[in-house]
Amino acid sequence: MTYVLVEENIFEEEIKKSRFIAIAQPVSSASAAMEFFKQRSIAEARHNCWAYKVGEEYRFSDDGEPAGTAGRPILQAIEGQSCDYVAVLVIRWFGGIKLGTGGLARAYAGVTAECLRTARKRKYVPTIVITAFCPYAEIERMKARFDDFSIHAEQEDFGAEGVQWQLRLPEQKVAAFEELLKNMSSGQGWVKGPT
16 A cells, blocks of 8 residues: 655754754655755755655765665655655754764654654645536536545536546546436536547
8 A cells, every 4th residue: 555645754863972853744745855955955054855656757866975775765665664656854953973885774764653653644636637528507516526426626617518527537437427427418418538
């Protein structure tokens, strides 16, 4: 089972006098993750290491730490906590005691895992965007059923015969929604998608 964060979470720990702050943020895209890192990194800190996972896309950075000791352990902790659509930034202030490559990897992975473990999460449900047409006579009845299908209307375009919607909903609910729309509109409504 895969999880997504409900909101940002922060976890802080001191390890051998080095201060680590892990900030986990839900993100919808790689560009949103990169913007998060840009906004939340602290220039005065010695290292701002990070990783993100958005579906099949991922990326990480050691930001000056020895190769493979920060970014990859952060990513492995994300995967170990079964999280997706998340960006994690770990800020480190050096405390004067070297941790060694193994110690660094354990520290970055550990603070990330604890940050994600304590975060508020929900089960990830894959969604898609479909195009649907509904005649005017049935619009209000159909809209009243949107919550039943966890539908978010992203766009409404009204025409001569009715409304054409761009709707985001869980993939597994598309067929049932299409059947309901056709039945309620006596076959005049239709669904196309995903867009």
